Amino acid sequence: MKADLFHKVRKGLAFVFWERIHGDILRGGFRVKAAVQIFLSYAREDEEKVGDLYQKLSAAGFKPWMDQKDILPGEQWKPCIQKAIRGSDFFLVCLSANSASKRGWIQREMKQALDLWQEKLDSDIYLIPVRLEDCEATESLGDFQWVNLFEEGGWTRLVKAIQVGVERRAEAVQPSVQELISPAKATHPAHLFICYKRHADLDQKLAHYLHEFLTAQGHDVFIDATLRTGEAWLEEIDRQIKASDFLVVLLSKESADSEMVQAEVRRAYEYRKLQGGPYTLPVRMAYEGLLPYSIDAFLDPLQYVMWHSEADNERVAQDILAATEGRLPRQVPIPAQPVAEGLIISEDGRIIADDETLHSPLPEFDPRFLEELEAPGGAVKLRDKFYIERDADAHLRREVVKSGTTTTIRASRQTGKSSLLVRGVHYAGQIGAKVVTLDLQRVDRDYLETPDVFLHYLAEFIIRKLRLDLAELEKSWRGSLGPQDKLTYLMENYVLSESDAPIVLAMDEVDRLLQTPFHNDFFALVRSWHNSRALDDQWNKFNIVMVISTEPYLLIADANQSPFNVGLKLYLKDFNEAQVRDLNRRHGSPVKEGDFPQLMELLSGHPYLTRKALYTLVTERWTWADLVRVAVTDPGPFGDHLRHHHWLLRDESDLRKALKQVVDHNRCTDEMAFFRLLRAGLVKGSGDVCTCRCGLYSMYFKDKL
Numbered sequence: 003m004k005a006d007l008f009h010k011v012r013k014g015l016a017f018v019f020w021e022r023i024h025g026d027i028l029r030g031g032f033r034v035k036a037a038v039q040i041f042l043s044y045a046r047e048d049e050e051k052v053g054d055l056y057q058k059l060s061a062a063g064f065k066p067w068m069d070q071k072d073i074l075p076g077e078q079w080k081p082c083i084q085k086a087i088r089g090s091d092f093f094l095v096c097l098s099a100n101s102a103s104k105r106g107w108i109q110r111e112m113k114q115a116l117d118l119w120q121e122k123l124d125s126d127i128y129l130i131p132v133r134l135e136d137c138e139a140t141e142s143l144g145d146f147q148w149v150n151l152f153e154e155g156g157w158t159r160l161v162k163a164i165q166v167g168v169e170r171r172a173e174a175v176q177p178s179v180q181e182l183i184s185p186a187k188a189t190h191p192a193h194l195f196i197c198y199k200r201h202a203d204l205d206q207k208l209a210h211y212l213h214e215f216l217t218a219q220g221h222d223v224f225i226d227a228t229l230r231t232g233e234a235w236l237e238e239i240d241r242q243i244k245a246s247d248f249l250v251v252l253l254s255k256e257s258a259d260s261e262m263v264q265a266e267v268r269r270a271y272e273y274r275k276l277q278g279g280p281y282t283l284p285v286r287m288a289y290e291g292l293l294p295y296s297i298d299a300f301l302d303p304l305q306y307v308m309w310h311s312e313a314d315n316e317r318v319a320q321d322i323l324a325a326t327e328g329r330l331p332r333q334v335p336i337p338a339q340p341v342a343e344g345l346i347i348s349e350d351g352r353i354i355a356d357d358e359t360l361h362s363p364l365p366e367f368d369p370r371f372l373e374e375l376e377a378p379g380g381a382v383k384l385r386d387k388f389y390i391e392r393d394a395d396a397h398l399r400r401e402v403v404k405s406g407t408t409t410t411i412r413a414s415r416q417t418g419k420s421s422l423l424v425r426g427v428h429y430a431g432q433i434g435a436k437v438v439t440l441d442l443q444r445v446d447r448d449y450l451e452t453p454d455v456f457l458h459y460l461a462e463f464i465i466r467k468l469r470l471d472l473a474e475l476e477k478s479w480r481g482s483l484g485p486q487d488k489l490t491y492l493m494e495n496y497v498l499s500e501s502d503a504p505i506v507l508a509m510d511e512v513d514r515l516l517q518t519p520f521h522n523d524f525f526a527l528v529r530s531w532h533n534s535r536a537l538d539d540q541w542n543k544f545n546i547v548m549v550i551s552t553e554p555y556l557l558i559a560d561a562n563q564s565p566f567n568v569g570l571k572l573y574l575k576d577f578n579e580a581q582v583r584d585l586n587r588r589h590g591s592p593v594k595e596g597d598f599p600q601l602m603e604l605l606s607g608h609p610y611l612t613r614k615a616l617y618t619l620v621t622e623r624w625t626w627a628d629l630v631r632v633a634v635t636d637p638g639p640f641g642d643h644l645r646h647h648h649w650l651l652r653d654e655s656d657l658r659k660a661l662k663q664v665v666d667h668n669r670c671t672d673e674m675a676f677f678r679l680l681r682a683g684l685v686k687g688s689g690d691v692c693t694c695r696c697g698l699y700s701m702y703f704k705d706k707l
Contacts, residue, residue: 039065039066039067039072039086039089039090040059040064040065040066040067040090040091040092040093040094040164041066041067041086041087041090041092041093041094042055042056042066042067042068042094042096043093043094043095043096044068044096044098044101045096045098045100045101045476046100046472046473046476047098047100047473047476048096048098048100048101048134049070051096051098051134052068052096052134053068053070053071055094055096055132055151056068056071058157062161064164066094067086067090069082069083072086080446091128091167091168092128092129092130092164092167093128093129093130094130094131094132095129095130095131095132096132096134097131097132097133097134097137097148098133098134098135098137099135099137100476101137128163128164128167130148130149130160130163130164131147131148131149132148132149132151132160133148133149133150133151133152134151134152135152136150136152149163191220191221191222192221192222192247192248192326193221193222193223193224193245193246193247193248193280194216194221194222194223194224194246194247194248194249194250194322194326195224195242195243195246195248195249195250195266195270195280196209196212196213196223196224196225196250196252197249197250197251197252197263197266197267197270198251198252198257198263199252199254199256199257199260199262199263199642200226200262200636200637200641200642201636201637201641202254202256202257204254204287204288205252205254205256205257205287207312208252208285208287208309208312208315208318209225209252210225211315211319212250212315212318212319212322213225215315215316215319215323216319216322216323216326219323221326224242224246226239236648236649236652237652239266239649240269240652243266243269243270243273243280244273244277246270246279246280247279247280247281247326248279248280248281248282248283248322248325248326249266249267249270249280249281249282249283250283250285250322251263251266251267251282251283251284251285252285252287253284253285253286253287253289253306254287254288254289255289257287258289260642261642261643261645261646262642262645262646262649263642264646265646265649265650267282270282275447281325283306283307283322283325284306284307285306285307285308285309285318285322286306286307286308286309287309288309288310288311290308307321307322387588388585388588388589388613389421389425390577390581390584390585390609392418392422392574392575392581394411394422394572394573394574395422395425395426397570397572398411398422398423398425398426398429398547398572399425399426399429401426401545401547401569401570402426402427402429402430402435402506402545402547403429403430403433403435403504404545405504405542405543406535406541406542406543406544406545407545407546407569407570408528408532408545408546408547408548408569408570409426409545409546409547409548409569409570409571409572410547410548410549410550410569410570410571410572411423411547411548411549411550411572411574412549412550412551412571412572412573412574413551413573413574413575414551414680414681414682414683414686414695415551415681415682415683416608416609416610416611416683417574417575417576417609417683418574418609419510419549419551419574420510420549422572422574423439423508423510423547423549426508426547427439427506427508427547430504430506430545434503434504435503435504435505435506435545436468436501436503436504436505436506437505437506437508438463438464438467438468438505438506438507438508439467439508439510440460440463440507440508440509440510441510441511442509442510442511442512442513442514442515443510443511443514445459445514450514450515450517450518451518452520453485453486453520453523453524454485456518456520456524457485457486457488457489457524458475458479458485460489461475461478461479461488461489461492462475464497464507465497468497468501468505470496470497470500474492474496475492478491478492478495478496479492486523486527489527490527490530490531493531493544494538494540494541498540498541498543498544499540501543503543504543504544504545505543505544505545506545506546506547507544507545507546507547508547508548508549509546509547509548509549510549511549512548512549512550513550513551513681528546528548531544531546532546532569546569551681551682551683576606576607576608576609576695577607577608577609577612578607579602579607581607582601582602582607582612583598585612585613585616586598586601586616589616589617589619589620590620592616592619592620592626593615593616593619593626594626597626600626600630601615601626603697604630604633604696604697604698605696605697605698606695606696606697608695608696608698610643611640611643611696611698614639614640614643615629615639618639633698633701634698634701634702640698644698644699644702647682647684647699648702648703648706650682656672656675657675657678657679658707659672659675659707660672660675660676660679661679661684661685661694661703661707662703662707664676664679664685664692664693664694665694665700665703665704665707668687668691668692668693669690669691669692670685670692676692683695684699
């Protein structure tokens with residue numbers, strides 16, 4: 003039997019390959035290496051020709067992979083493409099005049115294939131340039147012999163090239179056939195980091211169970227059960243994440259909103275980009291809701307394990323164990339949630355409003371409202387009865403319905419910028435505008451490397467959101483014009499001319515672009531669009547709303563090129579005393595009149611912390627004295643929030659020094675450090691006279707810096 007199997011592999015008479023996912027197939031207790039599909043990389047304009055090639059390869063007994071045919075509706079296209087490239091044994095670059103002019107995915111796909119070819123990861127990858135028509139090959143393929151598919155005999159040459167590649171692959175594995183058909187070897191111990199919400203009962207119990215189970219299996223498991231807050235704690239958490247093979251994140255409703263859990267997931271993601279690990283294994287704990295932006299962007303929404311009760315503990319542990327051994331559990335999609343009648347659903351699946359008007363009067367306090375009370379965190383939902391309107395809400399509503407406006411919403415972290423933006427663009431949509439909302443925190447780093455790639459991404463994002471023809475994008479992106487001119491040309495000659503309704507482009511977290519070398523050019527481009535309204539009336543159909551935390555002059559130095567000193571500028575501030583009283587009343591007045599001055603002194607109207615305090619008082623049935631007693635402690639209601647800020651400062655000696663100066667002397671001599679602290683939402687005032695944003699921060703950081 004073994005000799006027969008060896009003979010078949012060597013001669014290529016019975017191929018065990020072209021499975022969709024590269025991996026190991028267990029048959030009769032033996033481990034046989036499976037090969038994968040032929041990846042087809044092509045320009046979108048050549049889809050029909052490549053589709054014909056796809057059919058011919060399939061009919062010949064091969065299994066080609068083509069994005070338009072093999073990515074299912076609802077799947078994330080980018081990770082699917084990346085996975086297919088990494089698993090491919092044959093990479094066919096379909097060349098034409100169209101592909102030669104590309105500046106998008108085809109270059110990135112080819113670069114990944116070339117990198118794999120050079121590194122020889124897992125096995126050789128055979129890269130075959132296939133010319134669909136008489137055209138020049140790209141410079142990076144100059145050393146590769148190509149196949150002219152348009153010439154007589156081209157198809158025969160291609161099939162022969164693939165068959166020769168298979169035979170060479172079989173010869174390459176000949177010396178290790180005995181290894182291939184021997185029983186699977188035991189895996190090495192894995193290093194796992196269990197990420198969960200501290201002091202949340204269910205999370206804590208499952209975390210300890212997994213720790214004991216996986217440790218008993220011989221794995222090295224880290225759980226933060228005994229470490230205390232401090233610099234050593236921060237360094238140890240970071241070190242453990244960096245050293246881990248897997249980060250197991252327990253996602254309950256409480257932990258999904260935890261700032262510390264979000265920070266750890268993001269840190270794991272950053273290390274994976276840098277060093278290839280750790281891999282994140284999400285466990286949904288009786289929670290099938292949509293995750294906050296700040297955590298969903300770093301998790302694959304299809305790769306998770308579901309936990310409903312303690313009866314699932316062993317199954318979840320076994321699934322995690324299987325993942326550490328390379329036997330990942332089958333990915334199960336999140337079941338669709340029933341949608342109540344009258345709800346409005348955004349394009350990305352979020353419930354954004356009900357059919358009530360945004361501005362219906364709020365009734366007097368009704369205890370039944372507390373049944374709808376949700377833990378604070380992230381943007382406040384449109385239908386949230388506890389949202390406090392400020393003057394900026396009315397200003398933004400008026401501005402987004404005008405003709406040709408540019409609006410900037412500026413405030414420090416957790417002041418309600420995103421909540422205000424959501425309401426403004428929803429109102430614009432209600433009156434008939436087409437809305438394109440881009441959260442720059444969710445944009446993958448790969449798209450922020452060069453202006454060409456980012457502006458192409460932005461153009462495609464706008465085209466898709468408006469349901470326009472992507473072919474027009476590719477037409478606009480040809481030629482020798484720079485990327486800014488290409489995007490402007492596309493907007494003027496297609497997007498705006500095709501739209502009868504106003505268009506609102508809303509960009510959240512614009513500060514993210516500060517990490518790019520081209521942010522000055524991008525903001526200058528936005529300013530040029532603003533100026534174009536005076537010369538071309540169709541630009542008056544285009545309204546822009548941007549949300550920032552940074553001082554505008556730090557975003558772009560040249561005032562003449564800045565979009566932040568034109569149009570309406572909305573500055574969000576913390577709640578004043580009247581607004582805090584209103585919010586307290588809506589929660590049933592858990593803070594009594596005599597304690598109100600202490601509430602204002604401790605939290606200073608900080609929107610998130612004020613809501614967190616009132617939420618805790620109501621749901622835990624605490625008194626104000628109970629809350630004050632544990633306000634700055636690790637298990638207290640603000641502990642997760644405070645640890646998150648401490649985490650962000652751990653490697654920033656300049657910021658720690660500046661914050662200590664603010665805490666001790668109410669001033670800051672380092673202007674750049676002050677504005678970074680201002681953006682982070684930790685301080686207020688000016689460099690000459692400044693304080694911590696609230697008394698809670700002052701109390702906490704006095705002993706931490």
